Amino acid sequence: MNADERRLRRLELVVTRRLDGLLHGSYLGLLPGLGSEPAGSREYRPAEDEVRRMDWAVTARTSVPHVRTVDADRELATWVLVDASASMDFGTAELEKRELAVAAVAAVGFLTLGNGNRLGAFVMTPGDTRRFPARPGRLPLMGILRALSESPRAAGAASLAEGMRKMPTKSGLVVIVSDFLDGLDEDGLGPKPPEWEQSLRRLAARHQVLAIQVGDPREQELPDVGILTLVDPETGRRREVPTASRRLRERYAAAATHQQATIAAAIRRAGAAHLPLRTDRDWIADIVRHVHARRRLSRAVNKKRGLS
Structure with missing residues (x-):
C-alpha cells in the first residue's frame, strides 16, 4: 500500500468513525428535503x-x-462537481484546499452510500473535465478519491460555469466542491454577479444543490511578515506586498470579506445550500453542524405545513 492509499484509508476511517451514528435517521443525510x-x-x-x-x-x-x-427516491443519485484548478493548490494550515476538497467528497460519498445509492463525479482541471459514471458501492467512491488525490497540478483556471453545464439533467442531489473564486470581477469587488451564478441557478431548478466552499485563513487576512511575494497560481502573476502596512492589511481584510459576501449571496440567490469549510477548522464538525441545521429547518417547515 503506497502513501496515497494509506492517506485515503485514514480518511475513510476518520469520516466513518466520526460521522457514524451522528447523521442517521433521514434518508437525505446531507440535504434533507423533497425527493424527485x-x-x-x-x-x-x-x-x-x-x-x-x-x-x-x-x-x-x-x-x-x-x-x-x-x-424521496429509494435510490439516490448523487453527482459531485469538484474544482481541481490551480487555485485549489493552496493551504497555510493543516490542509491544502485540494486536500480539503478530497475530504469533503469522501464525506459526501460515505454519507450517501447504501440502499443502492449511486455516486458519480466530474473533476475539473485546467483545460479538461474528467467524468466518473454514477455507481453504487465503496470501490467506485475510492476510485474517485484516488483520482482526485493523484490529479496532476497544473497552472491555469477551470470554468466553474462550464462544469455546471455538464451535469446530468435527471433530478437528484448535486454537490459542488470549489473555492468559487472563478468568474468573479477583478478582486471580486465589482458589481457584476459571478459568471457561474446563472448556471448554478439552472442546476438548483432541477436538483437539490449543495455548494461546499473550501477556503484558507490567508485568503481572509494577511499576517505581518514584512515584504511578502504573492503568486497567482492560475495566471502566474507575482506581486510584492508590504504586509507591515496596517492600512494595507485592513484593506485586504475588507476586500476579502466583501468577496466572500459576494460568493455567499450568489449561492443564496441561486437557491443552493451553502456549506463553507476551511483548512484551519474541524471540517467534520462543520459538516455535522450544517446537516443538523438543515434538519431543524426541514422539521420546522414540515410542522408549519402540517406534515409532522
Missing part, C-alpha cells in the same frame, strides 16, 4: 411553496393553482 419521484399534486400555498414546483397542467385543468408533490 412524482407523487401527484395539491393546491398551491402562498408563501410556503416554490413557484418552480407549479403543476401547470393541473392548474389549467382546475383553474386553481397546484404544485407537484414528490416522494
